[in-house]
Amino acid sequence: MAEHTEGMWTGTVDTAPGAVTGWHHHGEHETTLYIVSGTFRLESGPSGGDVIEAGPGDFVRVPAGAVHRESNPGEEPSRAVIVRCGSGAPTVNVDGPAAPG
Incomplete structure (x- = not known):
C-alpha cells in the first residue's frame, strides 16, 4: 500500500535476492528508507565507491540528487x-556515477 500527497510519497518496496537497480537519482526528492527485513545495499559517490549495507531496524537516507x-x-x-x-520527477535514470575527479 502506498500513500501520496503533493510533495510526499510513502510506500514499501520488496526486493528479490540478488536484484540490483540501475543507476538513478531522485531529483529534488529527499528519501528515507526503513529496512523491515532482509539486506539492503546502497552504492553511491564517485564511481559508486561509497557503500552502505543495512538490515532490519536500520534507516538509510538518500539525499536529493544523489x-x-x-x-x-x-x-x-x-x-x-x-x-x-x-x-x-521522482526517479531519473542515469548511466552511472561520476568518476573521481
Missing part, C-alpha cells in the same frame, strides 16, 4: 518502507 543504485545482496527477499519528499 546518484545511486540499490541491491539485495542477501539470500532472502528484503522489504523497506520508503518516505520520499520533494517535487519534480
Whole structure:
C-alpha cells in the first residue's frame, strides 16, 4: 500500500535476492528508507565507491540528487518502507556515477 500527497510519497518496496537497480537519482526528492527485513545495499559517490549495507531496524537516507543504485545482496527477499519528499520527477535514470575527479 502506498500513500501520496503533493510533495510526499510513502510506500514499501520488496526486493528479490540478488536484484540490483540501475543507476538513478531522485531529483529534488529527499528519501528515507526503513529496512523491515532482509539486506539492503546502497552504492553511491564517485564511481559508486561509497557503500552502505543495512538490515532490519536500520534507516538509510538518500539525499536529493544523489546518484545511486540499490541491491539485495542477501539470500532472502528484503522489504523497506520508503518516505520520499520533494517535487519534480521522482526517479531519473542515469548511466552511472561520476568518476573521481
